[in-house]
């Protein structure tokens with residue numbers, strides 16, 4: 750381990766310890782007296798866009814008008830419902846980038862928001878017919894490069910907070926895909942096609958699955974994973990992401 754990695758590991762360990770006992774904002778470190786009820790200070794909160802206005806009834810992204818978003822109208826996704834507490838805009842993208850760059854403690858704030866959204870949508874059925882959690886996987890090589898999978902970190906924190914079972918690992922990524930960001934919607938679908946597989950079909954049979962990821966942009970990844978999970982017998986797939994890109998004009 751080089752000195753930079755060692756230093757990152759130590760500072761992250763310190764932040765993670767502080768994330769559960771401290772009185773400082775998870776994002777900027779400023780003092781927060783209502784901690785841990787509120788993990789983020791008012792200043793940081795003001796930079797975060799919550800997905801609390803008009804949303805697409807299918808994929809859950811923020812929309813410009815009531816009803817389905819353009820993407821769902823032209824090609825409805827294979828998942829039954831998309832949920833995301835945050836809108837992928839400036840302040841939120843910075844939190845997600847920090848998480849990906851090693852500030853793993855940020856998954857607690859994200860999980861708080863995810864569980865709140867999940868509770869609001871599922872109500873008592875969360876207890877009566879409990880779903881299982883599955884994180885969108887990364888390839889082994891990618892995990893080795895980054896050191897962790899941020900979707901898994903979010904799923905773990907959601908499991909901790911909600912008491913739902915985390916079946917991450919049932920789904921795996923069989924091959925590397927190109928970065929989605931420079932591709933068209935059609936290319937994104939082709940890029941992920943066939944990349945995900947189910948390891949244990951029995952574990953999926955008849956289950957309600959909450960598929961977890963950090964961001965939904967076009968929903969191509971969620972769509973592909975949902976297809977695979979449904980082929981393996983999942984009864985319902987809800988795609989829960991920390992943030993989603995709002996409907997584009």
Ligand SMILES: [Zn+2]
Nearest residue numbers: 774777790793
């Ligand atoms: Zn702050």
Ligand SMILES: [Zn+2]
Nearest residue numbers: 805808818821
């Ligand atoms: Zn939609």
